[in-house]
Amino acid sequence: MTMQVPLSLPDLGDREIDAVTAVLKSRWLSMGPAVVEFERKFAEYLGVKYAVAVNSGTSGLHLAVRGLGIGKGDEAITTPFSFISSANCLLFEGARPVFADIDPETLNIDCSLIEGMISKNTKCILPVHIFGQPVDMSLIGSIASRHGLAVLEDSCEAVGARHNGQLTGAQSDAAVFAFYPNKQITTGEGGMVVTNRDDLAGLLRSMRNQGRDEGAGWYEHNRLGFNFRMDEMSAALGRAQLDRLPEILAKREWVAGKYTEKLNNLAGVSVPRIDPAVQMSWFVYVIRLDPRIDREFVSGELAGRNIASRGYFWPIHLQPFFRKTFGYKPGDFPAAEAAGASTLALPFYTNMPEEQIDYVVSNLADILGRF
Numbered sequence: 001m002t003m004q005v006p007l008s009l010p011d012l013g014d015r016e017i018d019a020v021t022a023v024l025k026s027r028w029l030s031m032g033p034a035v036v037e038f039e040r041k042f043a044e045y046l047g048v049k050y051a052v053a054v055n056s057g058t059s060g061l062h063l064a065v066r067g068l069g070i071g072k073g074d075e076a077i078t079t080p081f082s083f084i085s086s087a088n089c090l091l092f093e094g095a096r097p098v099f100a101d102i103d104p105e106t107l108n109i110d111c112s113l114i115e116g117m118i119s120k121n122t123k124c125i126l127p128v129h130i131f132g133q134p135v136d137m138s139l140i141g142s143i144a145s146r147h148g149l150a151v152l153e154d155s156c157e158a159v160g161a162r163h164n165g166q167l168t169g170a171q172s173d174a175a176v177f178a179f180y181p182n183k184q185i186t187t188g189e190g191g192m193v194v195t196n197r198d199d200l201a202g203l204l205r206s207m208r209n210q211g212r213d214e215g216a217g218w219y220e221h222n223r224l225g226f227n228f229r230m231d232e233m234s235a236a237l238g239r240a241q242l243d244r245l246p247e248i249l250a251k252r253e254w255v256a257g258k259y260t261e262k263l264n265n266l267a268g269v270s271v272p273r274i275d276p277a278v279q280m281s282w283f284v285y286v287i288r289l290d291p292r293i294d295r296e297f298v299s300g301e302l303a304g305r306n307i308a309s310r311g312y313f314w315p316i317h318l319q320p321f322f323r324k325t326f327g328y329k330p331g332d333f334p335a336a337e338a339a340g341a342s343t344l345a346l347p348f349y350t351n352m353p354e355e356q357i358d359y360v361v362s363n364l365a366d367i368l369g370r371f
Helices: 014-026 033-046 055-066 083-093 139-146 197-209 232-242 245-263 295-304 318-326 333-344 354-368
Strands: 052-053 077-078 096-099 120-127 150-154 174-178 191-195 285-289 343-346
Touching: 014 120, 014 232, 033 052, 052 055, 055 083, 055 174, 055 191, 055 295, 077 083, 077 343, 077 354, 083 096, 083 197, 096 318, 139 285, 191 197, 191 232, 245 285, 245 343, 245 354, 295 343, 295 354, 333 343
Parallel strands: 077 096, 077 120, 120 150, 150 174
Antiparallel strands: 052 191, 174 191, 285 343
């Protein structure tokens, strides 16, 4: 038996279709009540004072960096094992990402390295909750407090994740979530910045809307801003998805559990290692292959059997732009580089049936048997 197994699929149903259709029928497509309601419900879910909807997680990170006053000559300590936007958001404002290597088990930033990297130019710590496994934000917060630093959470992959019962995004100066179609919940394109700081919330709202303050005239621009707004259709979709978040997270946990159960004893494969203090929000299901196994060969063989897969992530410091600009080289961050060379994302989505999981696992086992 053969089947087509996609890498990811959004979980959309009648509730989402009805929500978007209602907006289209209203003819109010931008800067309307759907965005306001999505923001209100998202802030309520996290237990924070403010949520500011934007057109992508990357835009949200950029706004948060600028809103926190991080600029030319400043540094922020972050991870090299992430999607590139978590570093680019600093470069947009003339600041520099200072990388700390990762914990080889969780693949998150190694918190034990952070304090030793703080300099007179350090202004912020920017942790990334990789693959939906949260960093210990209490520890990050204590380091930041001792040194007078801001904390900006990249929670783009971790909506609903908890560390010692605390939701990601609720314990920092600002946090950013993303809703791309492969995320736990989606708005198509879109993101959300959350904060408890009164001063920051108003600034974020102004900057996302061409620098207009709330209540100002249409052509009155109080500061340099962007068009980073979320549209009404996206917000309506997000609001409908948010209502279903507990159900979605539970389904994704079931899929991840089945994968772990079926892969746990497969030679050459390491399944995700989850910190005992963590409640995962499964974004992707990423295994690690034995270094002696040719990952690209495995991925190519899976593709030949109609099974999508992908290496995740190639470390930021080894991206051509970063090597050229900052002189990074192989060996600078060994744990991140080892993860970048060995991780493989398997097909994973909310409503993935067990027969597809079995198909992936059996074919992976057959391919790995050649090694």
